[in-house]
Amino acid sequence: MTDQSHFVEIRHAQKSYGTLEVLKDISLNVERGQIVAIIGPSGSGKSTLLRAVNDLDSLTGGEVWLDGVQVNKDLPHRQYEKHINAMRQDIGMVFQHFNLFPHLTARENVVMAPKMLKGLSKEDANKLAEEQLEKVGMLDRIDYYPSRLSGGQKQRVAIARALAMKPKLMLFDEATSALDPELVDEVNMVMKKLAEEHMTMIIVTHEMDFAASVCDRVLFMDQGVVVEEGPPEIVFKNPTKDRTREFLRKHLAGAA
């Protein structure tokens, strides 16, 4: 039997598309309440790694564990579907392009899954929608369709939608990369709030300042490997690897 001691555990993750090896033996542990940021150049495999956590992209090798249960279990198709659907209820995910359901209002976006999967009454569903949208500061737009919201507002609704399932873990894949610069802060504020509530989070981001201010640990990835990993003070201020230094020089040049 495997000894399960970390909240999230990625063991020897390997992923290939044909002959292209996108993830090369990556291991990562995240403790309950921890926030880990993943940084690195475009194409380095950050999204692939994050999407392996809820098996949106299946690994070709390695294991992912959450709270003592293996996510990417080897099961027959039907059983696996059942298992993964249950696992995903515990793993919230926020996408770069929001992926809000355009045919549903903010309220309906938030309550669709809880209603369907947890059988909430109409009353409880409404309460949940108000609660979650309040949390992201979108209560005043509760009956708006996504087409009438700004990018930042859409992303905040998308976060509320994920939170409504009461996940144990939140994954953010460049949640602010598609936003106009002036809309980035409102989304970062929401993520900061989650951090204060000790939500366990894995955040793929291009925003070094934000990463430095909220995360407990930073992972620098390049070409499918973790080049450097450590607390933000070290990785951002005193990186030990040349590749990290070079990457940070490019990315902090504007910010300095």
Add this chain to the structure above:
Amino acid sequence: MDFDLMLRVYPFFLDAAWVTIQLSVLTALLGLTCGTLGASARLSRFALLRFLGAAYVSVFRGTPALIQLFILYFGGPQIGIQLDAFEAGVIGLGINAGAYMTETIRGAIISIDKGQREAARTLGLSQWQATYNVILPQAARLMVRPLGVNLNMLIKATALVAAISVVELTYTAQRYIGSTYKPFEMFLLAGLLYMIIIYATGRAVTWLDRKVQIT
């Protein structure tokens, strides 16, 4: 132009137009059914179903609808399929329309951004729950207009069943030409009635399309 004659035969043409409408409605319903099944097959997870769906589309779009009708109506009895002309017309045209609708429906479904299904699956929805609650409601809205085009084509294609002697508009026009020797007036009258049917259908489609769009 013989307006008197046109007015005299007009009631009989109205009866024939009613047959054309019945043909159109039944064909559309059968077409939608076949189209839904065809699209489901083409998008299936199973290779055999995908192949069957693709074969259905290429066979029925790759041959003239008239030949399909002839095979069904004239050739059918040879292999034990006995249908009256109206039945053969509906079934033949319905299966033919279904091949076009298969592509329409499939096109609308695959045009939905894949992030939509991902978001739904991420929340814990099953493949089917995601399809039914997230993909189809969006795809259905996109389908209204192109299915309207299919409907337009299908109504016009009902004229083909005159060739297997279903007494609809085109057949009726031909029959009255036999007794009146006025092809210009008779075809004009038939054409006019087709136009009215198609115009009304087009308006209904436009109305529905507007109604289902999200504001």
